[in-house]
Amino acid sequence: xxxxxxxxxxxxxxxxxxxxxxxTVEGTSNPNLYWYxxxxxxxxxxxxxxxxxxxxxxxxxxxxxxxRPQDRQFILSSKKLLLSDSGFYLCAWTPPVRDRGDxxxxxGSGTRLTVV
Amino acid sequence: GQNIDQPTEMTATEGAIVQINCTYQTxxxxxxxxxxxxxxxxxxxxxxNVLDGLEEKGRFSSFLSRSKGYSYLLLKELQMKxxxxxLCAVRFGAGNMLTFGGGTxxxxxx
Numbered sequence: 669x670x671x672x673x674x675x676x677x678x679x680x681x682x683x684x685x686x687x688x689x690x691x692t693v694e695g696t697s698n699p700n701l702y703w704y705x706x707x708x709x710x711x712x713x714x715x716x717x718x719x720x721x722x723x724x725x726x727x728x729x730x731x732x733x734x735x736r737p738q739d740r741q742f743i744l745s746s747k748k749l750l751l752s753d754s755g756f757y758l759c760a761w762t763p764p765v766r767d768r769g770d771x772x773x774x775x776g777s778g779t780r781l782t783v784v
Numbered sequence: 785g786q787n788i789d790q791p792t793e794m795t796a797t798e799g800a801i802v803q804i805n806c807t808y809q810t811x812x813x814x815x816x817x818x819x820x821x822x823x824x825x826x827x828x829x830x831x832x833n834v835l836d837g838l839e840e841k842g843r844f845s846s847f848l849s850r851s852k853g854y855s856y857l858l859l860k861e862l863q864m865k866x867x868x869x870x871l872c873a874v875r876f877g878a879g880n881m882l883t884f885g886g887g888t889x890x891x892x893x894x
Contacts, residue, residue, distance in 0.1 A: 773829075
């Protein structure tokens with residue numbers, strides 16, 4: 669069966685510090701991968717998505733970046749965090765488009781980031 | 785843009801029935817999902833609709849009208865544990881990406 673791992677679960681970082689959040693998927697090949705951010709009491713905002721190794725699409729211009737160094741690994745980074753980067757970060761995966769069926773997203777457990 | 789609208793908050797009584805509505809722009813529609821999200825947790829999948837009509841899963845049902853750009857999630861026999869946010873998400877076009885509404889926070893009271 670497929671599983672998705674996301675870490676860390678919580679993170680408190682000072683303004684201006686770097687960030688690295690990691691997400692890995694097991695039990696599937698060539699997944700589509702996504703990073704979302706959720707501000708307190710708000711909906712999900714798509715940050716990045718990837719359909720393959722090294723292929724990253726950005727939805728929102730900001731000081732965050734994403735990388736996909738391996739098929740089942742997706743990393744969210746920042747060189748210098750801002751206060752406005754605080755939020756709940758979620759990684760998600762779906763099968764490749766050809767296998768789509770009725771699959772929606774399967775989400776990781778999330779990372780609660782507080783920038784102080 | 786691909787706006788998805790749902791009420792911000794709803795309150796209902798334990799044991800009652802509640803309907804959460806979702807409207808979306810119909811252009812490019814290719815599937816609608818409902819997710820449940822408890823505070824501080826990741827969303828979990830509840831239902832999927834791509835054809836018109838009602839899909840029933842135990843206490844939860846989801847309805848879709850593609851021509852009207854409208855869906856609802858129906859929760860029956862409400863329990864306290866149903867207090868959560870309910871997210872409506874639509875897949876547009878040929879890809880897998882979902883666009884989410886802002887979520888409806890449901891509070892179930894005794």
